[in-house]
Amino acid sequence: MDMTDLPGRRVPDAPQLRTLLLTDLCDSTTLVERLGDGPAAELFREHDRLVLKLQQQWRGRLIDRSDGLLLLFERPIDGLGFALDYVRGLREISQREPFVSRKLPIKARAGLHVGEVLTWRNSDEAVKVGAKPLEVEGLAKPMAGRLMAMARPGQVLISAVAEPLAHRAARELGERGQHLLWKSHGRWRFKGVPESQQIYEVGEPGIAPLRMPPASAKAWRDLPLWRRPAALAAEVAVLAGLAGGAWFVTRPQPAIAFHERDWVVVGDLRNLTGQKLLDDSLEQAFRISLEQSRYVNVLSDLKTRDTLARMQRPAGTALDRAIASEIALRDGARAVILPTVAEIGGRLRVSAEVIDPHTQTTVYAESADGQGAASALASIDEVTASLREKLGEALAAIESDSKPLPQVTTGNLDALRAYALGQASYASGKHQEALQLYERSTQLDPNFALAWLGQVRVQYSNVNAPGAIVPLRRAQGLRERLASREALYLDAWGAEFDSPADAIGKWVELAKLYPDFWAAQGNAALAFYTRNNFQEAVVYAKRNTAPQNELSAMGWDWLGRAQLGMEQYPDAAKSVETALRHGYKSSLRRKVAILAAQRDFATAGRFLDDLAPNDRHAYIERTSVALDSGKWRDAVATSQTGLTMARHQGGFDSRAMLLPMAVSTWLAGDTAAATRYCATAVNQALGALSAVENADAVEDAELALSASILMVRLGDRSLADRVLDVVDRQEKISAIPSVVELAVVLRAEQLKLASDPESAVKLLEPLLAGHERFQTRVALMGAYLDANQHAAALEQARWVRSRRGLAYIELECGYCLQALNVADSNAAMLAEAQALAGLGRAGDSARALQDFDRYWPVEILPAHLRVKRDELTAVSN
Template structure:
C-alpha cells in the first residue's frame, strides 16, 4: 500500500495502530501476521486519470516523485513488524511523538546507520521506531537493493591503506573534510508560501514555476513549508473557496491561524527586458516585508535557474530573516469563522476554559459571538461553560443559537454540535454520538474528550482510557482538561501513580480544578496528611473542594469536621437555585447520619430528592440526568436509614420520564433501588435476580453495596465476602465516581470503611473468630469506637471483640 499523510507523525501513528491490529487479528485466528513499513518525507505530484483511461487499465490516481521510491525501498528492506524511517522523517516524527499520547512516551528510536539503495547515488541514514515487544529493533539484512554502507575502517582488506592514509594526511584532512553541522529539525519554524505572482503574462508557466519554487524551498534547513493541502483546509474554515488565491493578506491570515512564523511571497516579473524572480519574507502580523531576495535572467527559460538561485540564497538566510519576526506562532483554534478577531477572542476563551477560569471563558466566547453572530462554535462554547459551571439550563439559549447555524458548519463541526444537542435533548443517545465523532475524527480533541468523559460517567473506564490518552495531545488547546479526565479514569481504575501524574500535568498546565482530585488520589490510599495539605491550598470560596473535604473528614471518622464543611458549602450556595444547591444536600445528609443525627440526615435527603424531581418537571434540559441520579441516590440513602416513603415517591415520579430513564446509569440506579426494596421486604433472591445482570465490569459502587447486602440476606456468606473485598479495593472509584456530580462520594467513602465492619460481622457469624478479630481491629483503626454514633456502637459491641 502507498499511503500519503499530511505529517510524518500521522503516518507513524497509523503504522503502529496497523501493526497492533494485525497482532490482534492474528491471535484471534492462531496466525502470525506482520507488516513492514517505510516512512519518508518529500514532495510528490498527484493527478487523476480520465475515466476513459481508467477503463483501459490506468490507475485512478497517479503519484510521482523521488519520495515514492525512497519510501518503497525502506519498506522492502524492513523486517516483518519493522517500521523504518529516513533521516528526514525521523526528527519530524520524533519531536511530535507526544501527540501519540502515553504510547508515544514508550517508543524506542534506534539508529541503524548508513545504507545504500540501488539507483540512489548517496548513502542514506536509516532509523527504526517501534514498541517494545512488538518491533524487532535490530538492523535489517542486506539485500540486492539495499545494503549496509560499511566504512572503510571496518573492511579488513582496506585497513592497511586506511592507516597509511590517516598517517599521511593527519588532522588537516579532518578539518577540511568534516561535515557542516545540521540544524536540528525541532528548531525549525513553519512558513506559508503564497501563490506565485506571475507578472510576465506567460500564464502557462504558473503551476510549474510555483511547484519548482516550493520544491526548492523545502530543502531549507531552517523552515518547514505548510503544505498546499493544509492551506486549502484552513481556507474552508475561513469560509472561502479552496481556489482562493493566496495573496499577501490571505496567506498572512492562514499563517496566523495555523501558527506559521512567516509568509514567503514569490514573484516573477519582467524588468528592463530581463526576467526577475523575487521572494519576500513577510511578517504575518503586520504584513510588512522583512527581507527580499531577487535574481535576474535572460528570457523566460532562465526562470528555473533564477528560482534555484533565489531559493539557494534564501535558504541560507531564512534563519536570520525568520528570527527577526516576533515569535508568536501558537496556532489559533481550527474552527469555522471568517472573522479573524472573533477567532482570536475564541482562542482566548479556549485558553481560559482550559485553565478552569469559566467566567473569563464565558466573557470571551460572548465577545466572539458579538464580533461574528454566525460563529456557531462560539455559541456552543458558551453552552459548554455553563455546563461545566453546573448551570446547564443557562446553556440552552446559546445551544439553540448554534443549532440555527448548523448548515454553515463543515461535517466534523456539525457532528460536534449534534452531540451537544443530544446531551440536552436525548441524553441516553449522547455518548454514542461522542464515540462516533471520536472514531471518525481521531484528531478532533473535543470528540475524544467528551467520549472519554461520557464513558467515565458510566464507569466504562477501560473503554474510556484510549480516548482520554489521545485527548492529552499537545496539539489539543484543552490538553490540561484532557489530563484531568485521564486522571479521573486512572483513579477509577485504581492506577494511583498514573492518576497522580495526570492530575499533576493538568495542574501544571493551568487547570487548578485538578488539585482537589489530586487530593483524592492521596485520600484513596489513606495518605490523609498529604490530601489535607493539597486541599488546604484551595480557596475556601471554591465550593467543589468542600465535596472532597467532607469525604476526607468522613474517611477519618471526623464527623463534626464533615458537618462543618457541608454547612460551609451550603452557605456558599444559599442564594443559588442551580443543581449544586440541591446536590450538596446529599453529602451533608451523609455527614449528619454518621454523626448520629438521623432526622437531619433524612430531612436533607428528602429535600435533595424533591428539589431534583421538581427541577426535572420544569427544566429545559442539561441537568436532567444529574437530577434523576440525585433523586435515586437520595432515595437509596433514605432506605439505608430506614425511610421507605421517599423511595416509593421517586420511583413513581421518575416513571413518567421513560425516555430519560433509558440512560444506562439511571436505569442501573433504578434497578438497584427496586432490588433494595425487595430485599427489605424479605425477598433477597428476587433482589439478586435484578442485581446480578448489572455486574458487567462497569457497575456503580452502590450496586456492589446492594449486591453484598442481598447476599447477606440470602445467607450466602462466601459471595457476600467477595463483594466486601471488591468494595475495600476500589477506593479510587469510591472517591471519583461521577453521576450526580460527585454527590455519592461521601456515601461511597463511608461504605469503603463500613465494608470492614461488615466483614467482621460475617466472619464471626461463620465461626471464623480469628478473621473476625482481625477485621474488627482493622475497623477500629479506621473509625475508633469513641467516634461512632449509637447505631454503629451497637453493631461494633455486638461483635464481642475487644477494641484496640
C-alpha cells in the first residue's frame, strides 16, 4: 500500500528555511564484514551515542538514518558544528580497540546546505506500518545529498548559500572557530540542477582532506565554455532558462511578517577580508543603501547603541545575531540584517542574511560577488535591493527611490571610512571630533555631498548657524549626489537660509513623505512651535517620541514646550520628566519654566541650582525667575553673568542677552541704562543683518524689533524707524510671520507714544488669529487703556495675566523676550486694576491690586510702577 493512501496523513506545512545536513558512513558494509557482528554492533552503539550527544549539543533534529543521517537545524553554524564534531568523534572511535589494531579508519562524508523544505508529520497509523514520524522534502534535500555524495571520506562540503552564514558565525565555535580552514573548490554542476554551484570545504587542520572532490556522472566541475562540448553548453543553457523561468513563477512569498515602515536592526558588518579599511566604510555604505527605502526603516546606530547601554552591555559590544536580535525585540524591530564581506576565490563577496529576532533563524540570505574592493559598493546595492524586494517592497519603488551608492556616497573608501567614523562620533555626542572627521572626508573627496551635509548638521547642533553656511553651499552644489530623502532634507535647510518663510512647508513635505525620518518630524514641530501654532507642533512632536527614534528625548522636550505654551501644565510636566528620564538635560530649563509659570518659585529655585553654571542659555531662565520673584538685584547680576559668558562665546547670543539685561536694569529702576542696552542690541542686530550671508538673520530681525519695542515703551523712538526700514528691505525675512507681527507691534507702540492709541488698536486687532505673540496682546492691552476702552482692556489684561506658560516658553530670538513677557504677566494685574477702575468697579480694582501686591510688594517696586500703583490705589479706595 502506498504511504500517501494511509488514513490521517497530514498536508505539508508551508515552506520553511532550514539547514540540512546529510552524512554517510563510508564503506559501512566493509566495516561490518571485517569486524564481525559483535564488534560491529559495538561500533554502531558507540556511533549512536555520539549522534545523540551531538544532537543535543547542536540542537539538531534527526529525520532519517540508515548508513547515513539526515538532520535539520535552525542555523547553519549548528549544522556545521555537528558535522565537524561528528567527523572528529568518528576519528576518535577508530583510534580505540578493536578498530585501531585492525587498522580500520572510521570516516564519514557530509554535505551541508540551506534551503526551503516542506515538512509534515505522518499519522500514527502510517508510523506503525513503517513511515517516518516526520517527512522532509524539497529541492534543498537533493542538493545536500549531491554535496554529501561527492565528498571524500572525512570531508565536509557546504553550499554557497550556507558558507557565508556559517563563516560569519564561526566565532560562536570558540577558539576552534578561529582555526578552521575554509577552502573553495570552484563551481560545480550537478545532474538535474540547471545552475552551477560554488562548493566549499570546511575542516580542522590535520583532519580535513582539503582536496578537490572527485568528479562523477552526477557532479562535475563547471569548466569554461571553450573546454566543454558545444552540445553540452546548449543543453545547459536550455535547462537554465527553463529552471529560471520556473523559479520566478513559483518563488515563495516572504517567510517573515514584514510590512511597510517596519523596522530592521543592522548588525555589525563581519569583515573576513583582513582589510581594516572595509570595516567601517562598508557598514556605513550598507546602511546608506538600505536607508534609501521608504518601505524599510533602519534603526539608527545611535539608537542601537543607546539600547545596548540600557541592556547594561559595555560600549563596543559587537552586534552579532544574539545581541542584535535582543535589540530588535526591545525596540520593536521586525528583522535583523547581518552583513558580511569576504574574499572568496579571488573575488570580493558581499552577503547579508535576514534574521527573525524571535527565533534568531535565518529567513533570507543574499550575496553578490565583484572584483576587488572597488566592486563593494555596487555589490551592496545589489544585495540590499534583493533584500528589500524579499521583504515585500515593490520593484518599481526600489528603482525609483534608489540611487547607486558610488553616486550618493563616494568611491574613495578612505573618505567613506572617515565619514563613517564621523557618524559614530556624532552619535556619541562628540561633535567637534565628528566635524573634524566630516571635514577630513570632504578633503579626500570634495564631491562627497553627505559629508558636507554632516558638517551642516554638526554646526547646527553646536548652535553655530554661521559655521553651517559654507558646507551648506557646497552640499547644494552637489545635490544630485544625494539620495532622495537627503536631497529634500538639504532643500529644507536651504530654505531656512534663503527663504525662511517657505521652510515650514519644506519640513512638512519631508515629514509627510518620510513619516519615520525623525529629523523631518522634529524640525516640522519646531517650525510650528516658533509660530505659536502649538496644536500642530504637538502633532509632529508626538511622532518624534517614537521608541525607535534615537532622539526621542528631544521629541518629548518639544512636546512639553508646546503643551506649556497651551497652559497644559500637568501634561507639560509629564513630557519634560520623560525627556529628562531619557537623558535630555536641557529639559531641566523647561522644568524650571513650568514651575515658575505656576509661581512655585521655591521648587523652581532648587532646579535652577542644578543647571550647569557654564550653560549661558540657562541664565535666561535664571533672570526671568528672579524678575518674576521681584528680586531685581539678583536679576541684574544674573543677566550680567549671562551676558558676559555670551560675549565671550560671541555670535548671536552675545546680542540676544542684551535684552534680558535691559529688562532687569529697567525694573531695578535704571531706565537710562535699560535704554542703552536696548540701543546696543538694536545696533548690533542691524549690523549683523547687513552681512551678505547671515545664518541668524531671522533671529537678528526679531531681536532688533523686540529691543525697539522696549525702547519705545521707555519713551525713546530714535531707532524705531531705522529698524522698520532695514527689516522691510530684508526680502527673505520680511515675510516671516513673527517678524511681520513684531513690526506691527513696534508701529503700534510708536502710535501710542504719539498719543494715537485708536490707530494702534486698528493695527493690532487683526493679529488676534489664535497664534499671536505675547507682546501683541501686551501692546493691545495698553492701547485699549490709552483709548479708554476699558472693557476690551480688561479682557486683554486677564489674557496676559493668565498666559504665563506662553510668557516663559514663547520662542523668538532665542527666548530674548522671555524676561519682558514674564514681567508683563505680573504688570498686567495693574492694567486689570486700571480697567476695572475705569469701569467703575472699585472693589474689583482693589482686589486686583491686592493680587499685584502679593507678587510684587510695593516696597520693592521701581519708581515708574510705584507711581502707577499709588494712583490706582487712590482711585480704588
